[in-house]
Amino acid sequence: MAVNKLIKRLEGDDRVELLRAGRGQEGNPYFRVMESATAPVVRVEGEDRIMLGSNNYLGLADHPDIHKGAQDALDRFGGAVTGSRLLNGTMDLHLELESEIATWHGTEDAMVFTTGYQTNLGTISALMGPGDAVVVDSSAHASIRDGCALSGAETIKFRHNDVLDLERVLSDAGGRFEAVLVIVDGLYSMEGDLAPLRAIRAVCDRFGAALMVDEAHSLGLFGADRTGAAELFGIDGVTDIRMASMSKSPGSTGGFIAGSSDLLDSLRVNAKAFLFTTSGVPAAIGGSLAAVRLIRSEEGAQRARRALDNAALLRSGLVESGLDISELSTLPGGDSTVTPIVALHVGDDLEAMNLWRTLFARGVFTSAALYPAVPRSGAMLRLCVMATHTEAQIRRAVEIIAETVTEASA
Numbered sequence: 001m002a003v004n005k006l007i008k009r010l011e012g013d014d015r016v017e018l019l020r021a022g023r024g025q026e027g028n029p030y031f032r033v034m035e036s037a038t039a040p041v042v043r044v045e046g047e048d049r050i051m052l053g054s055n056n057y058l059g060l061a062d063h064p065d066i067h068k069g070a071q072d073a074l075d076r077f078g079g080a081v082t083g084s085r086l087l088n089g090t091m092d093l094h095l096e097l098e099s100e101i102a103t104w105h106g107t108e109d110a111m112v113f114t115t116g117y118q119t120n121l122g123t124i125s126a127l128m129g130p131g132d133a134v135v136v137d138s139s140a141h142a143s144i145r146d147g148c149a150l151s152g153a154e155t156i157k158f159r160h161n162d163v164l165d166l167e168r169v170l171s172d173a174g175g176r177f178e179a180v181l182v183i184v185d186g187l188y189s190m191e192g193d194l195a196p197l198r199a200i201r202a203v204c205d206r207f208g209a210a211l212m213v214d215e216a217h218s219l220g221l222f223g224a225d226r227t228g229a230a231e232l233f234g235i236d237g238v239t240d241i242r243m244a245s246m247s248k249s250p251g252s253t254g255g256f257i258a259g260s261s262d263l264l265d266s267l268r269v270n271a272k273a274f275l276f277t278t279s280g281v282p283a284a285i286g287g288s289l290a291a292v293r294l295i296r297s298e299e300g301a302q303r304a305r306r307a308l309d310n311a312a313l314l315r316s317g318l319v320e321s322g323l324d325i326s327e328l329s330t331l332p333g334g335d336s337t338v339t340p341i342v343a344l345h346v347g348d349d350l351e352a353m354n355l356w357r358t359l360f361a362r363g364v365f366t367s368a369a370l371y372p373a374v375p376r377s378g379a380m381l382r383l384c385v386m387a388t389h390t391e392a393q394i395r396r397a398v399e400i401i402a403e404t405v406t407e408a409s410a
């Protein structure tokens with residue numbers, strides 16, 4: 001019998017070996033089991049732990065309004081719609097949500113996908129193709145990179161948040177491509193830094209490139225209307241494609257694009273990750289609608305402020321303890337801002353794993369980012385606050401982190 005090369009290759013996969021080696025071990029930071037709602041304190045494997053490892057920045061995941069939105073949709077539409085948006089999967093709730101998002105973003109139109117990942121995959125691969133170029137930040141999210149690969153366009157990376165390098169890439173691209181699309185995250189999920197969007201937009205304009213901003217982590221937090229980093233940098237009206245996920249601040253699931261009606265109608269008929277997948281479950285759409293309304297309200301404004309105040313408290317505690325953390329983000333005009341994500345730089349993968357394990361045992365849940373998720377020797381613990389963390393919880397977490405790092409380096 002001939003050798004089945006695929007099955008053989010699976011047997012020797014290094015990453016699978018790594019997964020198996022970690023499985024069941026105390027210190028493994030991945031696939032830990034949550035036993036309660038995502039909240040400031042979460043029961044993880046039998047113990048309550050301060051949660052610094054979620055994307056629930058506004059603390060909405062267990063908010064009564066989101067529960068009600070999700071529950072009402074579940075009661076009305078059941079567990080699933082069992083079809084794609086194109087056929088039987090579009091509910092009146094989708095239209096309400098899309099209209100609410102478009103009004104919120106001041107765009108002609110908006111469209112909701114089942115997940116944020118599919119939003120990027122479907123949008124980029126539908127709009128770009130052979131003969132075009134997509135120019136992406138080297139730290140752009142995997143869903144952006146996968147969308148680029150699927151599109152067949154030439155993908156060119158520029159150095160993370162380096163506007164001069166972007167300029168160089170766009171200048172080199174010259175007139176070689178039919179269309180050029182620059183794609184960046186508004187807020188980078190690992191280092192917690194904002195993209196310098198005003199300067200990026202200016203460079204795009206000089207070279208006639210379109211701009212897409214992924215606001216997955218910045219939605220709900222930045223700008224007077226809390227639509228994200230583009231608004232904070234004053235380029236919201238001139239960003240060609242505005243993308244965000246419903247899975248972070250809104251505490252739900254899904255993704256959307258806001259933009260012109262030409263853009264959205266094109267995606268409605270061309271985005272395969274939209275057309276050939278089942279619509280989000282009713283509870284996710286109802287939860288998202290309730291979340292968007294809440295984010296737009298005065299309570300949303302207060303929660304955004306609280307999330308950033310909590311981030312400032314976490315940062316100052318870590319800095320006072322002499323720890324190496326990510327920089328503040330610079331705004332046009334020279335001011336700087338905190339973001340809800342703080343990276344605690346560790347360097348060595350093993351050290352980061354050990355640190356993660358001790359913090360977990362002492363009641364603080366963090367996220368470990370190891371190579372290849374970050375560059376070699378760039379291991380870090382990603383710490384995220386919620387608007388709903390109390391001052392006491394943050395101070396306690398800082399105390400435990402500082403004590404643990406000090407012991408480890410003694």
Ligand code: PMP
Pocket residue numbers: 115116117118120141143185189214216217245246247253254255
């Ligand atoms: N873009 C960015 C920047 C993200 O961080 C993520 C999720 N981690 C996504 C897109 C995908 O969104 P979702 O989780 O809704 O699929």
